[in-house]
Amino acid sequence: MQRYSIFSLARNALTGHRNWPQAWRSPAPKPEYDVVIVGGGGHGLATAYYLAAEHGISNVAVLEKGWIGGGNTGRNTTIIRSNYLWDESAAIYEKSLQLYEGLSRELNFNIMLSQRGVLNLAHNEHDLKEMSRRVRAIRGNGVDSEILSPAEIEKLVPAINISRDLRYPILGASLQRRGGVARHDAVAWGFARGADDRGVDIVQNCEVTGITRQGGRVTGVETTLGPVKAGKVGVVVAGHASVLAEMAGLRLPIDSHPLQAMVSEPIKPVLDCVVMSNAVHVYVSQSDKGELVIGAGIDSFNSYAQRGSWHVIEGQMGALVELFPIFSRLRLMRSWGGIVDTCPDASPILSKTPVDGLYFNCGWGTGGFKATPGSGWAFAHTIARDEPHPINAAFSLDRFTTGALIDEHGAAAVAH
Amino acid sequence: MSGPQYRLPAHVPMGGRIDRETPLAFTFNGETFTGYAGDTLASALLAYGAFPLARGFKYHRPRGIWSAGAEEPNALVQLETGARTQPNLRATQIELYGGLAAASVNAWPSVDFDLMRINDWLSPIFPAGFYYKTFMGGGFGAGRWWKLFEPFIRRAAGFGKAPSVPDPDRYERMNAHCDVLVVGGGPAGLSAALAAANRGSRVILADEQAEPGGDLLAGDRAIDDAPAMDWVAAALEKLGSAPEVTVLGRTTVAGLYDDNFATAVESVGDRFGPGAPAHLPRLRLWRIRARQIVLATGAHERPYAFPNNDTPGVMLGNAVRHYAGRYAVVPGKRALLGTNNDSAYRTARMLADAGVPVTLADARETPPAALAKEAESAGATVEAGFAISAVLGDRRVRGAKISRILPDGETSGAPRVVEADLVGVSGGWNPALHLASHRGAKPVWREAQACFVPGDLSALGVWAAGAATGAETLADCLEQGYAAGRDAARAAGRTKRTRKPVLKADDSAAQAPIQPLWAVTSRRPGGRKGKAFVDLQNDVTVKDVALAARENYRSVEHLKRYTTLGMGTDQGKTANVIGLALMGMESGRAPETVGTTTFRPPYTPVPFGALAGRDRGALFDPARETPMFDWHAANGAVFEDVGQWKRPYAYRRAGESLEDAIDREVRAVRDGVGAMDASTLGKIDLKGPDVATLLNRVYTNDWSKLKFGRARYGLMCHEDGMIFDDGVTARLGDGHYVLTTTTGNAATVLNWLEMWLQTEWPELQVFATSVTEAYATATVAGPEARALLSRLDSDIDWSDEAFPHMAAVTGTIVGVPARVFRVSFSGEASWEINVPAHYGLSLWQALIDGGATPYGTEAMHVLRAEKGFIIVGQETDGTVTPFDVGMGWAVSKRKDFIGKRSYSRPDTARPDRKHLVGLLPLDRKIVLPEGGQIVADSEQKPPVTMLGHVTSSYRSPSLNGGFALALLKNGRNRMGDTVHILKLDGGADPARVVEPVFYDKDGGRLRG
Amino acid sequence: MLLIHCPYCGPRDETEFGYGGEADIARPLEPEALSDAEWADYVFMRTNTRGRFKEQWVHSHGCGRWFTMVRNTVTHERGETGVFGGVEPEADG
Amino acid sequence: MAETLALAHPLALPPERQGPDSDAVTLSAMPPLVLLDLRCRDKAALDAFLKKPLGLASPPVAQAVSNARGTLFRLGPDWWQLRCNDRKTADRLLKAGAAGPVGVTDISDSCLAIGVAGPRAREVLAKAATLDLHPDAFPAGTAARTLFGRVTVIVSRLDKGEPPTFDVTISRSNARFLWRWLADAAREYGYTTVPYSGGA
Secondary structure, eight states: OOOHHHHHHHHHHTTTTOOOOOOOOOOOOOOOEEEEEEESSSSHHHHHHHHHHHHHHOOEEEEOOOSOEEEEEETSSSEEEEOOOSSHHHHHHHHHHHHTTTTTHHHHSOOOOOOOOOEEEOOHHHHHHHHHHHHHHHHHOOOOOOOOOHHHHHHOOOTTTOOTTTSSSSOEEEETOOOOOOOHHHHHHHHHHHHHHHTEEEOOOOOEEEEOOOOTTEEEEEEOOOOOEEEEEEOOOGGGGGHHHHHTTBBBSSSEEEEEEEEOBBBSSSOSSSEETTTTTTTEEEESSSEEEEEEEOSSSOSSOOOHHHHHHHHHHHHHHHHHHTTTSEEEEEEEEEEEEEEEEEEEEEEEESTTTEEEEEEOOOOGGHHHHHHHHHHHHHHHHHHHHTGGGHHHHHTTHHHHOOOOTTTOOOOO | OOOOTTOOOOSSSOOOOOOEEEEEEEEEETEHHHHHHHOHHHHHHHHTOOOOOOOOOSSSSSEOOOOOTTTOOEEEEEESSSGGGGEEEEGGGGOOOOOOEEEOOOOOBOOOOOBBGGHHGGGGOOOOTTGSSSHHHHHHHOTHHHHHHHHHHHHHHHOOOOOSSSSOOOOEEEEEEEEEEOOOOSSSHHHHHHHHTTTTEEEEEEOOSSSSSSGGGGSOEEEEEEEEHHHHHHHHHHHHHTEEEEEEEEEEEEEGGGGGGGEEEEEGGGGGGGGOOTTSSSSEEEEEEEEEEEOOOEEOOOOOOOOOOTTTEEEHHHHHHHHHHOBBBBOSSSSSEEESSSTTHHHHHHHHHHTHHHHHHHSSSSHHHHHHHHHHHHHHHETTTTEEEEEEESSOOOEEEEEEETTTSSSEEEEEEEEEEEEEEEEEEEEHEEEHHHOOOOOEEEGGEEEEEOOOOOGGGGOGGGGGOOOOHHHHHHHHHHHHHHHHHHHHOOOOOOOOOOOOOOOOOOOOOOOOOOOOOOOOTTTSSOOBETTTTTTHHHHHEEEEEHTTTTTTHHHHHHHHTTTTTTTTTTHHHHHHHHHHHHOOOHHHHHHOOOOOOOOOOOEEHHHTTTTTTGGGSOOOOOHHHHHHHTTEEEEEEEETTTEEEEEEOTTTOHHHHHHHHHHHHHHHHHEEOTTEEEEEEEEEEEHHHHHHHHHHOOOOOOOOTTTEEEEEEOOTOOOEEEEEEEEEEETEEEEEEETTTHHHHHHHHHHIIIOOOTTSEEEEEOOTEEEEEEEESTHHHHHHHHHSSOOOOTTTSOOOOBBBEEETTEEEEEEEEEOOOSSOOOOOOOEEEEHHHHEEEEEEHHHEEOOOOHHHHHHHOOOOOOOOTTTSSOOOOOOTTOOOOSSSSSSTTTTGGGGGGGTTOEEEEEEEEEEEETTTSOOTTTTTTSSSOOOOOOOOOOEEEEEEEEEEEETTTTEEEEEEGGGGOOOTTTEEETTSSSSSSEEEEOSSSSOOOHHHHHHO | OEEEEEEEETTGGGGOEEEEEEEEOOOOOOOOGGGGHHHHHHHHHHHSSSSSEEEEEOTTTTTTEEEEEEEEEEOOOEEEEEEEOOOOOOOTO | OOOOOOOOOOOOOOOOESSOOSSEEEEEEOOOEEEEEOOOOOOHHHHHHHHHHOOOOOTTTEEEEEEETTEEEEETTTTTEEESSSHHHHHHHHHTTTTTTSEEEEEEGEEEEEEEEEEHHHHHHHBBOSSSSSSSSTTTEEEEEEOOOOOOOEEEEOOSSSOOEEEEEEEEGHHHHHHHHHHHHTTOOOEEEEEOSSSO
């Protein structure tokens, strides 16, 4: 792998940048792998990377039906945080955040992690109580979180309307300073380049059409490029988890919903942290390019179409302009939709399945991006050892049978 | 700036859309200019020459106006200042008004001298995606370099500036319905609208420009041997007189959605600038539900790339034609046009007619003879087999080179210098298929025209016509438009037959196919010098595309994301197809196999304000008011938002702190009599023979034996066994009950009951009707409550014998019918009085006059917590069962109910789940923090073992100190233990675990 | 934004409706007779079909009735609707 | 103490005249309603129940019929609301309902009605309503329960007058919000408000 640095940039400038190697190869799939990862999004690529980097398993293929990073990885609003209520969630999201903090260096690819802080607003008495509980639990887990008064919020975010006359005035907020955003495509590309460098085959435009099994054990997958044998198969396909599960005769506690996001035209810096409001239902940050990146909640109905309904956009833009009246004259430049897989307890599934050698990683709902490295790291462990790591043991499929749910809905009508 | 020297003199018969009688003064970058009514800001500025008015995004090279419409990548300006300032507007789409003030964006210190131009000289080390390859960490530790550089990058990025004060303008939203929505008012769109209108359809025609006409506005076309604009005027008159036709001018259809829902933005007051009449909204967002849609959205001309093609004075060829024909502006004295297709010949003809010497370089070896002859006889020079290979000059075109072009885009032989200060480039046409793409149409590559055309959507009721389908002649546009309008009307059920008009267009017979040409720049080592831009707005060059290919960012989405091609405010309207084709050439694929990008709404950017509409401020969300609201507001109530309701939190008297007020209110209820507005509680009348069966299924406890006139408390759970609501239900008669819910769940519970009744238990005869709003509810509580009530003029016997705890009575109070329930959430003797809502205010006044102290929700919370009564959503969070909160007594073992089966699951059956307990801080002077985490070992370092949390915590005047409720792991087996509640700033408060009932444990007071 | 055909009220905007997810998930008649896994299957597991999907909606801001509708979850194309409890729409309704 | 409690109407607000043409739209607060909620699975049973006391038969869903005693709104296949012109009819039906197959509930004070009239009335309502209010799609006799932006209403056109006059029923707690919302929507045309000023 040619290392990236300011020096390699300068060196390549001399030759007009004609000698840069491919960031990853585009091999044809081999007939057999030790592990096949279905899904070339951030989570799948991270899984492949950590299988090779941490567990020495490099005879691995990542099969992607389109282009890598083309699903929710390339469609989300790039928010990263680990301020979760329950211990189990805090552990895995904090692991992920810590991996993010070293990721550019580890991958030798600048993922542009920008720890500009994530602010969660409270608009009523109930919000304030929930916030107090949440911040205290988060700190108990050793994760940074603090409570801000309206005056402190205004100082941090001068563009926000702190007036008590708002229909739902801002009464306080919690802040995770280590939270922030990263460049979503770069996360996928960085993991892809790193995995490829360690021998992983990344196969694009290869759709998995079947999961082959024998005697309760997985033996490989059928694909649009032919059959591929595998000792183990890890499925990481976000919105399409139920479709793949059906191929293996499984049912999941998952519904797929559209989630929309949008960006404004680029403007000069006006918002320096991520602002989220569950009560008025919007979240926003400003990208390095100057675009305001805006999202809100899912559309109500199940859908595999990557588009949502208009009224959702009107609702969240109303909320945004209410919170930031000076944004009213800025313009929406592009909107799009992804398909998110939601679980009844708003927590993911990172688990073995009743089929030996078949593993599922899904149910991240609207908040998968922030978990990318942690999810890949834990999933790689689960696949390599055929048992979950302690940080994902609680996120098993059988929690829906035992009742040991990890319900993150409580104070997170919008979970990201 | 010297005068408008590039405005053609009045005697030249061009510029038909400006009104030379109405000059308008305006300023740009502080300098004063003059244009005319009918001008755009772009045309008015071009009259002064093609000077730099913008800077590129990355390299900050000088940029001029590039197009004449929505596809403009360069000429972004900041319009106006102060509250009405607006960043990133395209000068090509701003209608000129008197007093307009605009300025350049993204240049410092000025557009004429921009220090960031240094990026251009440093560009060798800034190829596409350079930022992924550096700032990774190095010696400073993880991400340190990036932390250092990111702020600089942020400041350098972005174009214009957000306003710094709130928007004073209003935005309207309008819902509309029609049989046929026609998008685009050019020849195809007008034709379609006429055809649909003739059949009696309800038609909406939306056109984005200041006036309909589309390409005909250039003024050089003829229909039926008369100026085509005469036909436009006649068509508009006909449409204007049809009663069911709405012509929306200055209206851009921004997006299409499922079931032919369209959004469109109409400029209403906006075009007048800050001086718009006050009653007009700035913009109106149209939400159109159309049975059928005709897309007559035209096509965007695309350029081909060549070195320094971003120099001010280089423009799209057809834009040159429009500026001349429509606005009488030709921003040059000598012109060079480069083309690979026929359309540039009209431009050449126009320039020649305007007296501007013009050279036309046609990449095709054999241009159509008739067109070439026509152009030459008008005075143009045609150079066949040549393409533009370079532009000279930096801030302004000072000349250009043309070279003999080979089919692969390489040149041969020495270039020739052409004297020119205006360069027009025509590389072919991209049908505007954005809206079709919103509806899911896959673009189809049409080799003969080297362009993508929209796939068929007629099954969805979407029809395309004219240049939007690749039509090249006016005759085809008129014909296709009429056919689409007719087909759409027919599909919408308008079956009246009409006669098709016969129109004669002026199209030349001579037509030769396009010869695809994407870039004139050598890909060979040591090739041509100078940057050749593909995406002008995001400064993506031909070399950047090659780099992406080399590094295997070859999928079209990877190309876009890696290089930022097509990601600008123009969304790549002129750049995308070239980028695709170049990627194809680099990777040996045809453009259609590289892929197409899916266009996403909106077509052009839409102000947030227009999306928010009038849902702002007081109209953002309804503030629901109880019947007593006016009294509360007039008597010091501090309101809290509970869902949409405004509820009094406490009533503060002069000189009183909020805490004092709450204490006073609590004491009033404990020692005297208090009154609370409980009107927001959900109330559902249940009628029918099977109500008890329903209650048995939805509540955890048994309802079979509830007698007339009695009330009972119930817990409602989901199938997972977790509590989701609670409340009291009273039986008022035979088959008549009234069920109460929490304030927040009033609608949810009604929906829940209806869902089960309709979808699962239709055999049950139960009618559920919300009466929440029909009644005003006042809770009268305290040792003196009975005395107060007894003084009211009422036929109700308030004595404990006649009206015991948990009884329900109907009667009359001061002349109005009342339902009264003796229930207590405070622990005192307490009556909930329900009267018809219109009388609630008067009842409330009577209670106050009778001596009741009004108390708010916070005093209520303190009172109930002292009794250990839970609040759903505070003691519960969706993970709490009735057993967890010590209410196993309310769970029947004898019957099934929703959620029951879940209690025997292993995790739910655990004996050491979190239990509701009471906590008394060892230091009674403190109030434990709500949400405080409970630990056994206060010395443990994070991550600590958290055993639960404080759910409610108050200072109690009755208990003389702080007390709390908490959910504590294995809590019922920890009675008497000391636990610690972590403080935010370190340390912990010790507290003793106690039973969660602090006051009047035997309940004597509430039964008294 | 969908235009949903309520069997009783005709086409109405999506915003008037509430979504009820997958249809035909019948409540077990004897929950206590089920294993934990069977109970979990009823409470949590869903087919989440990609393609033609029978789901239930309620016209909460209109006539208040629940009904079923077949919808393709990829194209959003609508199929037949069905009613609950034998409450059939009237011919003229 | 007064003999009976006094009635308070939320729309007893100051009158307004605003905008370029104050006759373009008129908003009127109607007097308090006498309103019954009627539920029945069987339309024939409902018709039989109403025949004698009211003399009206059920219209199809989303329509209303009127006579001198009241107006019967059909909200759903099993759901009606009856706006009575006098208390006596309501009391008679309430009494009869206690036994029969029809669930009758007095919800009089839960709603208020606002009249919207004038040449621009349809446009003002179209800002809120996603229903098609064109006379072909919304003829006289239409009465639909629907969503008006953020509030649920029953919007109806009870008479054949031209330009059409609309009647909007709204829950009591949201009445002032809708009143202000409609007035604000009418601002670009001009409007007059006629608030409640006492009497039934």
